[in-house]
Amino acid sequence: MQKKTISILLADDHPLARQGIRSILEKVSDMEIIGEAQDGDEIKQLVADLKPQILLLDLKMPHLSPAALEKWVRINYPETITIVLTGHDRDVYLSNMMDAGVAGYFAGSMNISLRPRAYISSQRPWLRRCLW
Numbered sequence: 783m784q785k786k787t788i789s790i791l792l793a794d795d796h797p798l799a800r801q802g803i804r805s806i807l808e809k810v811s812d813m814e815i816i817g818e819a820q821d822g823d824e825i826k827q828l829v830a831d832l833k834p835q836i837l838l839l840d841l842k843m844p845h846l847s848p849a850a851l852e853k854w855v856r857i858n859y860p861e862t863i864t865i866v867l868t869g870h871d872r873d874v875y876l877s878n879m880m881d882a883g884v885a886g887y888f889a890g891s892m893n894i895s896l897r898p899r900a901y902i903s904s905q906r907p908w909l910r911r912c913l914w
Contacts, residue, residue: 791829791862792804793820793837794843797820821843840866841866841876848882849879863885866886868887
């Protein structure tokens with residue numbers, strides 16, 4: 783049986799952050815970054831064009847109201863789940879995002895760089911339940 787690949791749209795306005803996240807996720811055999819966006823307008827276009835299973839979304843980006851974007855995703859592409867990237871685990875905007883429908887978040891305090899495969903593996907069962 784062939785393993786299903788999880789498609790990811792990576793959205794962050796910092797090229798270095800996108801490069802770092804990409805380098806971690808490229809090591810995971812069943813996850814594929816199918817696109818990258820650097821602002822809210824580009825996110826909408828790529829979600830519509832690529833229909834990713836996961837939108838990995840930086841919480842603070844240009845041309846973006848994060849909660850409004852998430853509501854747009856929920857209405858137009860409910861099969862896409864959003865996971866927020868944030869520098870804090872107690873962000874004021876985070877509760878609004880959870881109310882808007884995001885599936886979860888990765889906080890900057892989480893140190894996945896030490897053991898990225900182990901961390902991602904620990905999240906895989908949850909992701910698979912959300913996707914299939």
